[in-house]
Amino acid sequence: MPGGVNSPVRSFRGVGGDPPFFASAKGAHLTDLDGNRYLDMVLAYGPLILGHLDERVVAALRTQLGRGEAMGGPTLAEVELAEEVARLMPAVEMLRLTSSGTEAAMSAVRLARGVTGRDLIVKFDGCYHGHGDSLLAAAGSGVATLAIPGSPGVPAGTVADTVVVAFNDLAGVREEMERRGERVAAVIVEPVAGNMGVVPPAPGFLEGLRELTTASGSILILDEVMTGFRVSRGGAQERYGLAPDLTCLGKIIGGGLPVGALGGRRALMEQLAPAGPIYQAGTLSGSPLAVAAGLTTLRALQEGDPYSRLERLGARLQAGLEAAGAAAGVPLRVNRVGSMLTFFFTGEEVVDFRSARTSDLSHFSQVHRRLLQGGVFWPPSQFEAGFLSVVHPEAELDRLVGLFSHALAELV
Numbered sequence: 001m002p003g004g005v006n007s008p009v010r011s012f013r014g015v016g017g018d019p020p021f022f023a024s025a026k027g028a029h030l031t032d033l034d035g036n037r038y039l040d041m042v043l044a045y046g047p048l049i050l051g052h053l054d055e056r057v058v059a060a061l062r063t064q065l066g067r068g069e070a071m072g073g074p075t076l077a078e079v080e081l082a083e084e085v086a087r088l089m090p091a092v093e094m095l096r097l098t099s100s101g102t103e104a105a106m107s108a109v110r111l112a113r114g115v116t117g118r119d120l121i122v123k124f125d126g127c128y129h130g131h132g133d134s135l136l137a138a139a140g141s142g143v144a145t146l147a148i149p150g151s152p153g154v155p156a157g158t159v160a161d162t163v164v165v166a167f168n169d170l171a172g173v174r175e176e177m178e179r180r181g182e183r184v185a186a187v188i189v190e191p192v193a194g195n196m197g198v199v200p201p202a203p204g205f206l207e208g209l210r211e212l213t214t215a216s217g218s219i220l221i222l223d224e225v226m227t228g229f230r231v232s233r234g235g236a237q238e239r240y241g242l243a244p245d246l247t248c249l250g251k252i253i254g255g256g257l258p259v260g261a262l263g264g265r266r267a268l269m270e271q272l273a274p275a276g277p278i279y280q281a282g283t284l285s286g287s288p289l290a291v292a293a294g295l296t297t298l299r300a301l302q303e304g305d306p307y308s309r310l311e312r313l314g315a316r317l318q319a320g321l322e323a324a325g326a327a328a329g330v331p332l333r334v335n336r337v338g339s340m341l342t343f344f345f346t347g348e349e350v351v352d353f354r355s356a357r358t359s360d361l362s363h364f365s366q367v368h369r370r371l372l373q374g375g376v377f378w379p380p381s382q383f384e385a386g387f388l389s390v391v392h393p394e395a396e397l398d399r400l401v402g403l404f405s406h407a408l409a410e411l412v
């Protein structure tokens, strides 16, 4: 396997060393092949908000295994999942399931271009929307520029229609929209950026995007693959009071199995095949096993008050890390929205990808290594989010803070 892994960040290239090979998981913990136990702050990069092997999810999977693994036709559970999402996110009037977040974002872009008859896509520097060509674009120099390919193999022609603006730079978006808004099919954004490390939206940023896209007749695509059902029951659109035209989902909606989804206004969604002319498909889209895990997860999140607990846990962890940074005199910024958190080793406020990159990556690597040695699995890159599940014990977070404190004292 290239780099020894099936998805790049797992390789530890960002921090050095080799990743543990995992053998099993339960609740908030992972166990590797040597029997070492880790507090899991990665949670498969977001999906496992209930922790590993939640009993309700396991029971739903067992039940579905008794019924069949794939049907090649519609099933009741797909309808139930679509209804559940529509209830939690009123802006989602219709839903199409995919097998990954990448497919959801690719399909959202095609749909937006198809319905508007326009080509340009505006995205934000440091935001990740999966590995589809048109969204794998990096910012060139300058405030807002036409994109350059983010990877060899992405044709310059493909990203020539992608405009990259700095996250939280509403003035930059306004400028772009004034210049060529009538050619912009869509603005796509992570409402809380999680793929440059956690960067919250500045007050007014998301509302501004809503106003600018409405004014220019462009589609607003909220990529809630990470934030959906995580930063609140109804995702970031509920937390920030936003009505996007299209929403991309993934991660939690699959409860740990491969699912993505694209949802939004009926008039737009009805343009997808076979109701409309814009093509989108998937052999295992709506896989009964994945849908069972996802539906059970979404329903479990309606019971009790898991989001208050996640908020409390997140606040406790943030306060502990910040106190450790202050005690050690190490420049530190902890960005957090609910149960997503990143620590940056910088004195600058982290508001976009540029400021995120001011973090001292050597500090990050050293701290990451100490956490791992102490039995905490933190994402092996500065530019990823740490996650909490509802079953993370307070005492384990305090232990994490203790390790973090020691790591700061030993920084070289």
Ligand SMILES: *Cc1c(COP(=O)(O)O)cnc(C)c1O
Pocket (backbone or CB within 6 Å): 099, 100, 101, 102, 103, 105, 128, 129, 130, 131, 190, 194, 195, 223, 224, 225, 226, 250, 251, 260
């Ligand atoms: C993870 C992620 C994706 C890609 O989802 P995959 O299931 O890995 O294809 C897209 N957008 C955001 C915001 C993500 O966090």
